Amino acid sequence: MKKPFFSILILIFVFSANAATSTRALDFDPIWSYIMPLMQGSLGKTISISFGIIGLMAAVCRLNILAIALIFAVAMGLYVSPIIIENVFSATLPR
Template identity: 35%
Template sequence: MKKLLMIQARIVLNAKAMLMALFKKARLTKALIAFAAVAGLFLFSSESFAGTGSTEFNAVYTLLTNWMQGSLGKLIAAAFIVVGLIAGVLRNSLMGFAVGVAAGLGLFTAPGIINAVVTATW
């Protein structure tokens, strides 16, 4: 009787494991189909309208860009580097300094990157 119960329990566990594997495969298949559909929409789009909108926010964007690439941006980038250097010294690691340099570089070069991405043409 014990052996029979153990065999039944093992069969139930194996069936449960097989069903779980099938459900995982089904979810993966659905996710792959959804990804392929979205990728197909992007691949077969005919035109790109990035950067061809109206000009309501040009003044604000120009102001922020001038701040980030002007003396204010240089001051903030230098502050990032100094704070990162202090954090690196306190933690006995150069990672704080590296993060500070990366943040300063990112702040200073972000407007150029944004312009390159948004005004891209095919």
């Protein structure tokens, strides 16, 4: 029972130096700057609306209101997730 815990602990210590000393890589910035406006622009709104229509149809077919709530949450997550991802990865710790 203790072996997996210690193995994970050792891996964290081994790779923490690499994580702490790494610099910000700019390899994926062009991809991110292309995807983020799409998800919050016309493509994201179109996908969100289509999720809403699919959710309404699923709710009517299954006579279940939970499908509407689930699809509404997915549509909101699609629109808000680029903001959350950018804030999480650009966060700094106070000194």
